[in-house]
Amino acid sequence: MTRLEADSYSAHLRRESIRFRDVLALTPSGVRVPTCPDWDADDLLWHLAEVQWFWGEVVAARPAGPPEQHPQRPASRAALLAFFDEVSARLCDLLGTVAPDEPAWSWADEQTVGFTQRRQAHEAMIHRLDAELCAGAATPLPGDLAADGVAELLEVMYGGEPPAWGEFTPDGHLTAVELTDTGHRLVVRTGRFVGTDPASGAVLDVAHLVRVEGELPADVTVSGAAADVDAWLWNRRDDSGIGVSGSPEAYRAFRGAVGEPLT
Structure with missing residues (x-):
């Protein structure tokens, strides 16, 4: 299991948010964010500020x-920083004092405060990396949070149990993701999800994956240190240091399911 204790998520959230803010405070407003090319430094600052306001x-x-x-976006860099300071401190304080099993809304199946604790720690960590890449000063992701980040990507962000209004059809491939520094091994089944969203009427036909339990043999194995794999799956770095062995067809199916950039 990669899941951390609530106190660990809260501590990571606070540290990553402070680092994010400190890096951007020294980065000129118009500098582009290489991992989010539509944004400049102020856009990135506003994005995480609004996200942390929302979940607060x-x-x-x-x-x-x-x-x-x-809220409306503040007009100046100083006002942006002040708004971020306010909403980030509020979110960190709230999540540090609320039990993770308390009911709370989310867009996912898990409707608890624990979902927000976990999701916001990862949100802050990835955008901290964006800020550092913007400033040309990248530092490693913490291994424990990165390992859980890989699991969250495979279980929630890119995959998970499909909703009842659609159908998941496996393609026959299993992919193992092995984190060489933490010892975690996660296995996912790839395929396609097809259905019509009853809320929007949108028809979906997308590559999808579902995590499976057990020490199952895999068709392809993807391996690397947790920080490298997490950043790579988030499209925040290239595949240097990422090992791939096994079926090329299975690997293409896996990359098809995790290739969509996330912000």
Whole structure:
């Protein structure tokens, strides 16, 4: 299991948020973010500020749904930094004092404060890396959080149990992701998810994956240190140091399921 204790997520969230803020405070506003090319440094700062404001509202109003009104973006860099300081401190304080099993809204199947604790620690860590890449000063991701980040990507962000309004059809391939420094091995089944979203009417036909339990033999194995694999799956670094062995067809299916950039 990669899942961390609630206190660990809260500590990571606070550290990663502070580092994110400190790096961007020294980065000129117009510098582009190489991993999010549509954004400059101020866009990145506003993005995480708005995200942390949103989830602070969700946790504070639990178990009610998400807020209907959003704040306006501050006009200046100084005002952006002040807004980030306020909402980040509030979110960190809230998540550090609420039990992870308390009911709270989320967009995922898991409707608990624990989901937000986990998701926001990863959100802050990845955007901290974005900020450092923007400034040309990247530092490693913490191994324990990165290992859980790989699991969260495979279980939630790129995959997971498909909703009842669609159907997942496996393609017959199993991919093992092995984290060489932490000893974790995660196995996923790739395939396609097809269905019509009853809320929006949108028809989906997308590559998908579902994690499976057990020490199953895999068609392809992807391996590397947790920090490298996590950043690579988030499309924040290239594949140097990532090992691939086994079926090329299975690897193509895996990359098809995790290739969509996330922000």
